[in-house]
Amino acid sequence: MELEAAKDHFVQTWGTLGTNWGISRTMAQIHALLLMSPDPLSTEEVMDKLHISRGNANMTLRDLINWGLVQKVIKTGERKEFFSAEKDIWEVAKCIARERKRRELDQMKKAIDQLAEVTGDPKDKNYAAFIDTVKSIQQFSGSVDTLLTKVINSDKNWFLKSLIKLFT
Amino acid sequence: MELEAAKDHFVQTWGTLGTNWGISRTMAQIHALLLMSPDPLSTEEVMDKLHISRGNANMTLRDLINWGLVQKVIKTGERKEFFSAEKDIWEVAKCIARERKRRELDQMKKAIDQLAEVTGDPKDKNYAAFIDTVKSIQQFSGSVDTLLTKVINSDKNWFLKSLIKLFT
DNA sequence: TATATTTGTCAAAACTTATTGAAACTTCCG
């Protein structure tokens, strides 16, 4: 395959995968495009390359900036804003993990913590079972939270070292 | 809050959270309902409690069985099929992790492996950058794959022990 | 200040995914 074709393919593929990851197609595509681009791109260039509307490009770029995956770049002499993506995959992964933790785990913990406060007769079998289930979910999500928080705040070397540790 | 109300609340909450987790609302709700129910429930009971159609209940129950989260139970003397959920949260988590790995990571690895095969002039800066990015994604997803595979096939104690190991 | 260029907003349209409901199928039992 030719390089440009391969890049295109990457952008398409990343877009499809994004949907599996709870990330909108456009968001994943723009990210892929910027990831593959040595130089920052303007909103117009993004629109053109992906055939998307200005509104979409604008909103999605903002989202990407909020996630911390993309940065605004000002070129001297140019009035337009340009955008470039974080190129270090480990940093990218951390960003995504952080966002997904927020959406998926933190929300769940909040909900479960509420449920753990339900009071009832401890002799009631039903109640006991309920509390038991809730408590064990709480405990488990606590562990995952601890782990993820650690990963999200660590560097690549720590991760790789830990990986080795776990297999010895 | 009263116990039944709390259970209801749990079912609703789990349903909402499910959508964040790439699991359909109904699927998450049925799972929650069965998780909270001491006895197996029939299709009809599930339909009634969640106000969903027979078709939906049936298909979703099948999905849950395929995921390994729910089991068919035959009661002697009854013709109907009953369903009960895996109650051990660690097993539940492993099931979900397994499915999500398949959807999210395995597909990505397949796509990336293809891209890594693109050939080009190693002196071309663009090409070098492309390969570099692809290779690092490949390496990273390989590590995550190894880790997840290990977790999915381990028991709870291993997980907790490892957790402690990582913080010492 | 007027004009040109770029960026941001939002209601409506397009698209995607989930759910329904009725019909088809299967199984069990007299």
Next chain:
DNA sequence: CGGAAGTTTCAATAAGTTTTGACAAATATA
């Protein structure tokens, strides 16, 4: 076999999500 009880399928529909595009707001230029 005939039909009652239960299960599965799937085209139609509803619900939810993403994307568009025209316009408003902001910012620079003359």
